[in-house]
Amino acid sequence: MSYSAIKAKAEKQWDWLENLPQPLIQLGMGTCGRASGADDIMRSVQQTLKELKLLARTMEVGCIGMCYLEPLMAVRKPGRPFIVYGNLTPDKTQKILKRYLMEDDPCAKWSVCSIGKDRIDGIPTFEEHPMLGAQVRIALRNCGLIDPGNIDHYIARRGYSGLQRALDMSPAEVIEEVKASGLRGRGGAGFPTGLKWEFARNSLKDTSTIVCNADEGDPGAFMDRALLEGDPHAVLEGMLIGAYAIGAAQGFIYVRAEYPLAIERLIKALADMHACGLLGDAVLNSKFRFDIQIKEGAGAFVCGEETALMASIMGRRGMPHARPPFPAQSGLWGKPTNINNVETFSNVSAILQNGASWYAGFGTEKSKGTKTFSLAGKVQRTGLIEVPMGMELREIIYSIGGGGPKGKQIKGVQTGGPSGGCIPAERFDLTVDYESLASVGSIMGSGGMVVMDQDTCMVDMARYFLTFTQAESCGKCLPCRLGTHQMLDILEDICAGNGTPADIDLLADLSETVQKGSLCGLGQTAPNPVQTTLRYFKDEYEDHVLRHKCNAGACKPLFHYEINEELCNGCGVCLRRCSTGAISGKKKEPHRIDSTKCTKCGICYQSCKQQAVAIL
């Protein structure tokens, strides 16, 4: 089919949806939504509509990024904007539908914002919402707004116009366009995408292969999952454009096995593409021939590394190998191979749709465009965001993220996963781009941001990351294998209360040895979490080794819980929730903790509304 034919069909459908004479109810059915009970909400909606004998349409959408409010629902009456409601329960859902659809009460107190042209009294618009307003959504342009299982929705919102534009250009022109946009790879290293494509194209022997890296192994990062679940075609279009540019006829998407919903969405998307003539022997009636296969990962972090990923696709152990040869020279089955990240491809399709100079208008001089981040940990508004490169951390964490949990002080943020570092709150004036994050010893990485507050122990964080890297080290070189092992031993000692001041110096020295002596990226960056915590949170290390105290209440041998009798009002919540029976006390009288029975599980500390449980 030609592009104009599929476009005409898609626009017709979108028009119909836009001008629906009945109410339209959208439900966020991404993994976060489902994990928070979206299925129950869907049932409640259907039941309520039946009870009220109301004709309304329901539609599944992906994640809009406000995961902290899941499950979410958006309701649109004909001729009005959508109203988004969050933190739903089946009961609340029923009330909202009854009141808004039958009595025209928009239930402003339960609403989050409105999406659409007009405004509704008492409800902030999308642009006014503190989490959404400051964002610039390019990679995530459709997430949460379209049905990801419906290719027409994507096409109606200019989808595949970028591909059509690329097909009207020569491959070399497409590469020039991507180069001019300044786009750098979003998988971690930030290598210029256009340049990478040029290498792949130049080493063209016979046919080459293009791979989309959807392994997303960094713990704490979920941008790629949300993107694949919420708008798979944005990624697939980018992949087609890349394939055309480098001259590939075959593509693979390597997806983590932990992402079943993303895989499901991709399977549907590929089938729809075949039906529309977007894959196969003559893509959009051109001479370009291309097909895509899905490869499911099998749970090995190192398979996100490109050479390991290729070994895995070929059915082998996913062991990285030294480069050169680079994948562009000799990759899958010895053929030139180009690997890009999910988000990189989603940006590519936007660039071809809107032009390189439009894209280059966002961001900083060296880091163009936008970056998605997954905001998690001790921050009020957790979720998925996309901001222009160069935004200050402060704005991301306080304005968009809403700061720390009530009454808690934010200590820092961890960026870049196990290869990244911990940035202290005093440095939140830092801007996010590849260079400035590196300047404080962290990295951009794929975009995970885990916020930490006073209840997070930084020594424990360093230990945690080393447990991870030590286990994932492939064992090839001595500094990485034994060095991370020894660093972990020292950190475990410190967390167990057996550390000495000399250990701190030793840790610093070892970090340097491992960093300088390791062969690959994993080992070279493994000390980052230790080095940054040593640099910015040395006092906590000293508390552990000199005073044998863990003030955050994370290292069990170094603290205990006590109830402050003046603050305790004897409500009994802690007593009921304690699973070992360590708490006693009469109702309305101060309670006590029996330290011989206490396992320090922390449930009393977390559940006390009076904050009467103290860490000592």
Add this chain to the structure above:
Amino acid sequence: MEQAQDALHIQPPLWPQILIMEDEMSVAKGLELVLSEEGYTVDLAMNGRSALDSFDRRDFDLLIADLRLPDIDGMEVIKRVKHRRPDTGVIVITGYSTVPSAVEAMKLGATDYLSKPFTDDEFMSAVKGALDEQKVLHAGAAQAAVAKPAVTVLEPLPEDLQQVHDIMAQIRQQFSGTREELIPMLQKVQNHLGFIPEPALEEIAHFTRTPAASVYGVVTFYEQFRLHPVGRHIVKVCRGTACHVKGAERILNEIETRFGMSPGQTSDDRMFTLETVACFGSCAIAPVVVVDDSVKGRMDPSKTSEVMAAVEPADLDPNQS
């Protein structure tokens, strides 16, 4: 810096002690060289008897065992060593890479299996894997004192094995038998049975014309694959950064005290198998626990217990096992 260099070279008692049991002098010396270059302490035994003698004298963390020896069968040595000191890591190497011996070795608790010839890299990665696994076992053993008994390794049930035939028939229809289909085939078997039984592995090796030992190599490399059956329900606790910050460790402790399982173990009633995962990509609703296929966000220790306790009464489906 100097201090750190020193630290890397202080060896016993910190560094693992390894015994190589191998009758071919050249191979034994070669492996010793690789290991000692990497900083390990290595002893050699040229036959089964002297290997057992060495174990009489002191403990080793890891045994690297050739199966074909001039005196005792290598398998017998492994059995005795494991009997005496169950947490010894074992890597089996052999020129006869037959599946039955690999399977038997795995059953006896071997961590990995290498068939000659292998590269230094493959060897080192197997050694590292075995030592890492041991570390986990040690940690588990320290905590097991408070918990009810849990089982680490379950034996397959006859009905599991009966199903292999049907699954393999499907696989032969669906796949063409190329090497790159290996992982998808293994995934299909595991999706059906929860683990990969030995006969299925053998058939897949045959179908893909891949040496069985390489198929083992792939299965042991990827965390996802299991060689042993699991409980009726699988509980996965995320240990990713966001979940760690929000208290995943407390959830694991709770499961440990309530249900007697540490990660990798199955409760003695075959009800639950506990696993950990590096991140589910649902970090915004951390901490995350996945029970079977259902992802649960914003968990805490007591909610986890509740969810686990509610699993079975709710679906008393007799067919589900």
